[in-house]
Amino acid sequence: MTLHTPGHTPDSLAATVPDGALLALPPDNSLPSVALARALIRRGAKNLRLLGVPVSGFATDLLIGAGCVAEVETSAVSLGEAGFAPRFSAALKAGTIKVRDATCPAIHSMLQATEKGIPFMALRGLIGSDILRNRPDWRVVPNPMGDGVSDPIVLLPALSPDVALIHGVMADEAGNVWVGRRRECATLAHASKRVLATVERLVQGDMLEDERLAPGLISGTYIEAVAVAERGAWPVALLDEYAFDAAHVAEYARLAKTEAGFAEYLARYVFNTRAQAAAE
Amino acid sequence: MTIKLEERLAATLARLILDPAAPPARHIAVGAASPIPAAACWLVKKQGHPVRLSLLHKRSGNPFSEGSRELFDLTGQGRIDLFFLGGGQIDGQANLNLVGTGEWPGTGVRFPGSFGSAFMYFMTPRTILFREEHSPRVLVPKVDNISAPGVSEPGVFRRGTAQALVTGKCVFSFHPDQARFSLASIHPGETIETIRAATGFDFDVADDVPQTPDPTEAELALLRGPICDEMLETYPEFCARVFGRPSDGRRPEGAGGLNRPASTKDFAA
Numbered sequence: 001m002t003l004h005t006p007g008h009t010p011d012s013l014a015a016t017v018p019d020g021a022l023l024a025l026p027p028d029n030s031l032p033s034v035a036l037a038r039a040l041i042r043r044g045a046k047n048l049r050l051l052g053v054p055v056s057g058f059a060t061d062l063l064i065g066a067g068c069v070a071e072v073e074t075s076a077v078s079l080g081e082a083g084f085a086p087r088f089s090a091a092l093k094a095g096t097i098k099v100r101d102a103t104c105p106a107i108h109s110m111l112q113a114t115e116k117g118i119p120f121m122a123l124r125g126l127i128g129s130d131i132l133r134n135r136p137d138w139r140v141v142p143n144p145m146g147d148g149v150s151d152p153i154v155l156l157p158a159l160s161p162d163v164a165l166i167h168g169v170m171a172d173e174a175g176n177v178w179v180g181r182r183r184e185c186a187t188l189a190h191a192s193k194r195v196l197a198t199v200e201r202l203v204q205g206d207m208l209e210d211e212r213l214a215p216g217l218i219s220g221t222y223i224e225a226v227a228v229a230e231r232g233a234w235p236v237a238l239l240d241e242y243a244f245d246a247a248h249v250a251e252y253a254r255l256a257k258t259e260a261g262f263a264e265y266l267a268r269y270v271f272n273t274r275a276q277a278a279a280e
Numbered sequence: 281m282t283i284k285l286e287e288r289l290a291a292t293l294a295r296l297i298l299d300p301a302a303p304p305a306r307h308i309a310v311g312a313a314s315p316i317p318a319a320a321c322w323l324v325k326k327q328g329h330p331v332r333l334s335l336l337h338k339r340s341g342n343p344f345s346e347g348s349r350e351l352f353d354l355t356g357q358g359r360i361d362l363f364f365l366g367g368g369q370i371d372g373q374a375n376l377n378l379v380g381t382g383e384w385p386g387t388g389v390r391f392p393g394s395f396g397s398a399f400m401y402f403m404t405p406r407t408i409l410f411r412e413e414h415s416p417r418v419l420v421p422k423v424d425n426i427s428a429p430g431v432s433e434p435g436v437f438r439r440g441t442a443q444a445l446v447t448g449k450c451v452f453s454f455h456p457d458q459a460r461f462s463l464a465s466i467h468p469g470e471t472i473e474t475i476r477a478a479t480g481f482d483f484d485v486a487d488d489v490p491q492t493p494d495p496t497e498a499e500l501a502l503l504r505g506p507i508c509d510e511m512l513e514t515y516p517e518f519c520a521r522v523f524g525r526p527s528d529g530r531r532p533e534g535a536g537g538l539n540r541p542a543s544t545k546d547f548a549a
Contacts, residue, residue, distance in 0.1 A: 029337065030348065054348065055395065076378075076393030080312070089390045099385045103398035103427075105352035112349075124356060125399035127436045128429035132398075134384050150435030184347030 008227040013196045014039035016225075017163055019046040020070070024161035024192060028057035028080060028236040028244070030182045033167035033198045035232035038270045041066040051161055052077065053111070053188050054104035058236055058249060059165075061085040062270070064097060065262045073100040075107060081246060082253040087262060101131050106138075106156055108184065113158035114191035120155045127152055164192035167232045168218070169241060171199040174206040175220025178213060180239050189222040198229035200241060283494055285448060286316055286522045287503055288467065289412070291495035292451060293320030296408055296444050297362065298329065303405040303440070305331055305362045309351055311395070312337040315511060315518040317364040317410055322507040323499060334360075338514055352396060355403045358439060363404045365397050366411045369423040372481030373459040374409065374430025374442040376401065377423035384425055394427035401428040405440040409454075414447035416480040431459045450475050451492060452483060460484060465492040 014036055017023065025032045030053075037059035040048070045068045050060055052074030060077055063069050065087030077085045091097040109121040126132045127140060132154065143151035166185050168177035177197045179185045189195045195218070207213040231238075235245035235252070255261035297305050297320060308331060310318045321333050334343035336351065344350040354360050367376035368391040378394045380386015401407055411418055432438045442454040445461060449470045452461035462484035466475060472485055495503070508523040519525040 027348075055393065074393060076395045078392035084390070084392060092386065092390050101379060101385050101393055103394050104396035105349065105356070105399045108349040108352060123399065124437055125402035125428075128426065128432055129394075129398040130379070130384060130426045131394055152436060181342060181345050182347050183345070184349055187347070187349065 008225055010035040010039035010198055010227050010229050010232070011042060013198075013225055013227050014043045014045070017043075017045060017048075017196070020048070021162040022049045022051060022160075024051040024053050024164040024188055025056065025059055026053050026166065026182070026185055026188065027055045028059075031167050031179055031185050031233060031238065032057070032059045032236065033165040033196070033229070033232055034059045034062075034234060034236060035167065035198045035227075035229035036165045036196060037063055040068055041266065041270050044068075046070075049073070051159070052107070053164075053184060054102070054107035056088075057085070058252070061087045061256065064088050064091050065256060066266060066270075069097055071098040071100065073102060073107075075102045075104045079249055079253055080244070082249045086253060086256040090259075101134065103129075103131055106154075107159075108187065110156045110159035111187050111191040113156070114160045115187055118158065120157050122153050122155055124153065126154045159191070161188070161192040163194045163196060164188050166195060166197045166218070167229070167238065168197055168199045169239060170201050170203050170207075171197065171223075171226040172203050172205055172207045174208065175223050175226065176207045176217045177220075177223055177226065178207060178216050179218055180216040182239075186218050189218045192222075194224045195222050197223055197226045198232040199226055200228070200230055200232065200238070202226075202228060281500075281504075283500070284522050285412075285467075286319070286518075287495050287500060288492065289316050289410075289446060289448070290319035290323055290503060291499045292446055292465075292492055293317060293408060293410065294323040294327075294499070296446070296451075297321065297324050297331075299443070302443055303361060305406075307332040307334065307354075307360055308362045309334040309336060309343075309355070309360050310364060314364055314410070315515040315522075316412070317408070318511060318515070319503060319507055322510050323502055326502045326506055327499075335514065352399060355400055358403070358405070360400075360404055362406055362408065363400045364408050364410050365401060365428070366409065367397075367418075367423070367427070369418060369420045370409060370411060370445065371420050371423045371430075372461060372483065373422075374445070374454050374456075374461070375423045375426050376409075376428045376430070377425050378427040379425045381424045386425065388424070397428040401441075402432070402436075402438045406443040407440065409442050409445040410447075411445070412448045414449040414475075414478050416478060419447070419478070420480040421482075430454070431456050449478060462486065463489050465490050467492045468494075 047070040049071040055076040056074040077088045113121040139155045140152045168179045171177045235248040237244040255265040369377035380390040382388025441456040445452040450466045451464040453464040
C-alpha cells in the first residue's frame with residue numbers, strides 16, 4: 001500500500017484491519033479517527049481488542065455497541081459531559097466484553113517501552129491498588145538500583161498495538177501526518193505495528209522541512225496509509241479546527257441507552273453513508 | 281445575591297490550598313469536569329498568590345506540549361504539588377473507588393474507570409478529595425474496589441496522601457498516621473447528627489467543630505467576576521448556573537460588583 005494514493009477511503013483502510021486485531025485509539029480530546037471506527041462497523045469487524053491511550057471515549061462505545069469488540073484495555077471509558085458510556089457499561093454487565101483496567105501513566109509507559117525497544121518500563125504508584133491485583137502481567141520487584149532499603153516498584157511489559165487509528169489535521173506528499181501538540185499520538189504511532197490515519201486535508205511538499213510544523217508531526221516512517229475524511233474526528237473535537245459536538249454526543253447517549261436506540265443511531269449515522277458524508 | 285453552595289465550596293477549597301501547615305502549592309493540576317476545584321485554584325491565583333495552574337481540559341491553551349503523558353511525567357518527578365481526586369466511593373481510610381461497585385471490574389454499577397488516580401495519589405505531596413454528593417452510597421465503610429489506596433505500607437514510595445475531603449455538607453481532615461478522617465467544619469444547615477447520618481464511615485469529632493466560614497465579599501467578587509471570565513470557555517453551563525452568566529459572556533447587571541474595566545476577554549466567548 002502506498003501513502004494516500006487517491007483511491008484510499010476510510011472504508012478501504014478499514015478493510016485491511018483483520019478481525020481480532022489489537023486496535024489502539026486515542027481519547028476524545030486527542031485525535032481518534034472516528035471515521036475509521038465507523039468504517040470498521042460498516043465492514044462488520046469482529047473480536048477487536050481495543051486499547052484506550054490512555055482512556056477511551058465515543059469511538060470505543062460505538063464499536064462495542066456494534067458488536068465489533070471482544071476486549072477493552074483502558075484507564076477509563078466515558079463520554080465526557082454526556083456521562084457514562086452506555087454500550088460499554090451494558091456489555092460489561094452482560095459479560096460480552098472482557099475489560100482490563102489500567103491507569104493512565106501505565107499505558108503511556110507500556111507504549112514507551114515498545115518505542116524504545118526494551119522489554120518493560122518501571123512505574124511508581126499502583127502498589128495496594130486492585131488494578132495491580134487484577135493485572136497478572138504486571139510485576140512488583142525490589143528496586144534493583146536501590147540501596148538495600150525496601151523499595152518495591154511495578155514493572156509493566158512493553159505493549160505494541162497491531163493497528164493505531166489516528167485522525168490528524170493534514171498529511172503531506174511525504175506521508176507525514178500533523179497532530180500538533182498531541183504528542184501521545186506520536187508515541188502511539190512509534191509503538192504500533194501499523195498506523196492508519198485519516199486527515200482533514202492533503203498538503204503539498206514535506207512538512208519536515210518546515211521548522212514550525214515539524215515538532216507536531218508523526219513522521220511518514222510510521223504511517224502505513226492515509227485517507228482524507230473531512231470532519232473525521234466528529235463528533236469529538238479536533239484541536240482548534242472544530243469543537244466537540246456536545247448536542248450530538250448527548251443525542252447518542254440518549255439513544256444508546258437501549259439496543260433499539262443504538263441500532264437507530266447506527267442506521268442514521270453510520271450505515272447511512274450519505275448522511276455521514278454530509279456530517280463529515 | 282445569596283451565597284451559592286458552589287461558591288462556598290470553592291472558597292473552602294481555596295483556604296485548604298493555602299493552608300500554611302501543608303506543603304507549598306506552587307504548581308496545581310486540575311482534571312476534567314472539575315469546575316469547583318478549578319474555581320478554587322483561580323481564587324488562589326487571583327488573590328495574588330504565585331501559583332501555576334495546569335487546567336487539563338482547557339480547549340484552547342492546553343498546558344502541555346508533550347501530550348497527556350506530560351502531566352504524569354511532571355508528577356513522577358514531584359513537580360506537581362497538588363491534585364484533586366474524587367470517587368464513586370470513598371471510604372474512612374481515604375481509599376478511592378473509581379472503577380465500580382460489586383466484583384472487579386464493577387459488575388454492580390460500573391464507573392468510568394480509575395484514570396491516573398493509582399499514580400497521582402502517591403506522587404503528589406498532597407491531594408484534596410472533593411465530592412459534592414455526601415451520602416452513604418458515596419462515603420462507605422469500605423470501598424468495593426480500590427482504584428487508589430488512601431495510605432501505603434511502610435517502604436512503599438509515596439510522597440503524600442489526602443489532606444482533606446470536602447463535600448456538600450462538611451470538611452473532613454485526613455490523618456494518614458491513623459488512616460482516619462476527623463470532622464473539620466460543618467457547612468451551614470448541617471449538624472454533627474445530619475453528617476453522621478449521611479456518612480457510611482466512622483470519623484473523629486472534636487468537642488467544638490466550627491461552621492465552615494462564608495466566602496468573604498472580596499472572594500465572592502473575584503468568583504463572580506474575573507474567575508467566571510476565566511472559566512466561561514471550559515465550563516459554560518457551570519458559569520450560567522452558578523454565576524448567572526449567559527453563554528455570550530456578558531455579565532448581568534451588577535454581578536460581581538466590580539469596578540474594573542471589562543477586558544476583551546469578557547466578551548470573547
